[in-house]
Structure formats: structure tokens, C-alpha cells
Amino acid sequence: MSHLPPDHPPVKPRKIGVLIANLGTPDSPGYWDMRRYLNEFLSDKRVIDYPAWKWQPILQGIILTKRPFSSGKNYALIWDKAKDMSPLMVITMAQTEALRARLAQDYGEQVMVDFCMRYGNPSTESKVAEMVAAGCDRIVFFPLYPQYAGATTGTANDQFFRALMKEKWQPAVRTVPAYFDRPSYIEALAASVEEKMGDAELLVCSYHGMPKRYLMEGDPYHCQCQKTTRLLRERLGLPEEKIITTFQSQFGPEDWLRPYTVEEVAARAQAGVKRIAVVAPAFSADCIETLEEIEGEIRESFEHAGGESFTYIPCLNERPDHIEALADAVKENLAGWI
Structure with missing residues (x-):
């Protein structure tokens, strides 16, 4: 200059x-x-x-x-x-x-x-x-x-x-x-599911949890998670009973958003579901909540309750x-x- x-x-x-x-x-x-x-x-x-x-x-x-x-x-x-x-x-x-x-x-x-x-x-x-x-x-x-x-x-x-x-x-x-509702994001998410879901009977969309009180105080997170699941279901062409929204990583004594993933996968196994796939649409990159919590605690909960096949679908990462x-x-x- x-x-x-x-x-x-x-x-x-x-x-x-x-x-x-x-x-x-x-x-x-x-x-x-x-x-x-x-x-x-x-x-x-x-x-x-x-x-x-x-x-x-x-x-x-x-x-x-x-x-x-x-x-x-x-x-x-x-x-x-x-x-x-x-x-x-x-x-x-x-x-x-x-x-x-x-x-x-x-x-x-x-x-x-x-x-x-x-x-x-x-x-x-x-x-x-x-x-x-x-x-x-x-x-x-x-x-x-x-x-x-x-x-x-x-x-x-x-x-x-x-x-x-x-x-x-x-x-x-x-x-x-x-x-959460950008078509290109939903398309990438759906492609990752199609590549890994295999013959799973149920697709579990597990989102990070938060106290239910935050929802009641105006935080839009719960609603945006539900819409992500709906848009993913529509893109995959799955019937409503083949995909569910759950929440993980609860902490402290408050009531958090439900259903809790760790409890829901066990309940589904006890009800006769043998094969599930789990995807974590709230995480842009794999981390402790996916690689350890989903692949560890949540997998064990499903298998201990009688589940036979547990597939974790990785985050979108650098796809x-x-x-x-x-x-x-x-x-x-x-x-x-x-």
C-alpha cells in the first residue's frame, strides 16, 4: 500500500x-x-x-x-x-x-x-x-x-x-x-445410512440429550432433532415404525429428553428386535459420545437384553x-x- x-x-x-x-x-x-x-x-x-x-x-x-x-x-x-x-x-x-x-x-x-x-x-x-x-x-x-x-x-x-x-x-x-434441514445434509446422512444399515430391523437416531426443562424454556433442539429424523425417514422411504428418535448422555438428577437411548435399545431387544443400526445425526464428527458411549454402553445394553446384531453408522466426518x-x-x- x-x-x-x-x-x-x-x-x-x-x-x-x-x-x-x-x-x-x-x-x-x-x-x-x-x-x-x-x-x-x-x-x-x-x-x-x-x-x-x-x-x-x-x-x-x-x-x-x-x-x-x-x-x-x-x-x-x-x-x-x-x-x-x-x-x-x-x-x-x-x-x-x-x-x-x-x-x-x-x-x-x-x-x-x-x-x-x-x-x-x-x-x-x-x-x-x-x-x-x-x-x-x-x-x-x-x-x-x-x-x-x-x-x-x-x-x-x-x-x-x-x-x-x-x-x-x-x-x-x-x-x-x-x-438440520438442509437438503445436502439430509442427503449425506441418508447416503451414510444406506451404505451401512444392512438388514437391520430398526434404525435408531440417537441424539445427545439435554434436560427437558431446556425444551420447556424455549430451546428448539428437541424439535429440530425430530424434524431431522422425519426428513431422514422420508428420504430413505422407511415406514414410521422402522426409525425412532432417542437421546443419550444423560447427566445429573433432572429429567432429560426421552426416550433414553440406552434404555430404549434394551426394551426393543426384549420385545424381539434382533438387529438394529444406530446413527448419531447431532454429531458432525465421531467423538467420545459415539466411539465409546454408543459403541460401548449402548451396544452392551442392546446385546445384554437379547439383541444379536448392533451396527453403528459413523458420523459424516470428512465424507x-x-x-x-x-x-x-x-x-x-x-x-x-x-
């Missing part, structure tokens, strides 16, 4: 940032890394909304003393030892690289693509700072949760906005909304049709910017 005076600070060429976000992961399955991660996660008021005076003594005095051991053992079962990363980190990195390559086909080097995690590393704040430093004066922020929930999309956006508060020159921003669906959503939100 030849028109700038000699003593002017350097100005980077303008770029647009695309920052995808996922939940996060501990740096290792070890006790202290697990404790730091769980403390950040379970201290989030979007996740646990009890008053701090009531919740923090329980969290700091009881939960964070014991749970890092049990959670660490579960993470150790699925940890990618060759890369020394959790599967969620490995997959998110692959998704980022694939999305970067896909968007480069249309926009060249005008768009900078990176990822962050809501909890743990790399932090949202660090990646926003990197994008601003690289010259991004506009950022599309994309939480990779197909269905909106305050405890997932909402808190990811919160953290993004908090990061923006620290920037002297704040970029213009757009946040990508939930994509080309999934990357294309994500790219479609990004390009829609880049409209007018590029």
Missing part, C-alpha cells in the same frame, strides 16, 4: 475468514488435562445453568475429584496413539483441510479456513486473533452442530463474540445457523458429501462478501 506514510503500521491484504467450531477435547487422557477440560466444560452456564453458589462446590469438591479418572479411562480407549490426539481433533483437522481445499476451488486464496474448539485447544480466542492478524476483516463463524441448542451452538457463538470483544479492529461477522454440504452453507453465508 504505497499511499501509507512510512511510519504507518503494516496493513495486511484483506481476506475473509471461515472459522468452523466444535465442542473440544482434552489435550490428553491424563488426570490433570481431563480435569482442566471438564472444569471448563462443566463451568459453562449454558451447559449447567445452576447458580454458581450451588453448583461450583459440587463440581470442584466432588465431580472434578473423581470424574477425570473415569472420563480419562474412556478417552484412553479411543485415543489415537499414533497422532496423540482424540478422534474428534483428528477428524476436525481433516474436515478443515477438506473444506479449505473445496472453498479454494471457488475462491482461491481470498478465503482463510481454520477451526477452533469451544473448550480446550485451539481456543476460539486464539483463532479469531490469528484471522484478524492475517487481514480478515470479515469472518463467517460456523458451529458444526446440525441442530441448534443453547448448550452447543449458543455457547460456541457466545465464545466467538467474547473473542471479538478483545480485537481493536473488529471484523464484520456472520454466524451460520443450524443446518466428500458432508464437506460439500458444509461448503454449501458457507457459500450461502459468503453471499455479498465475495
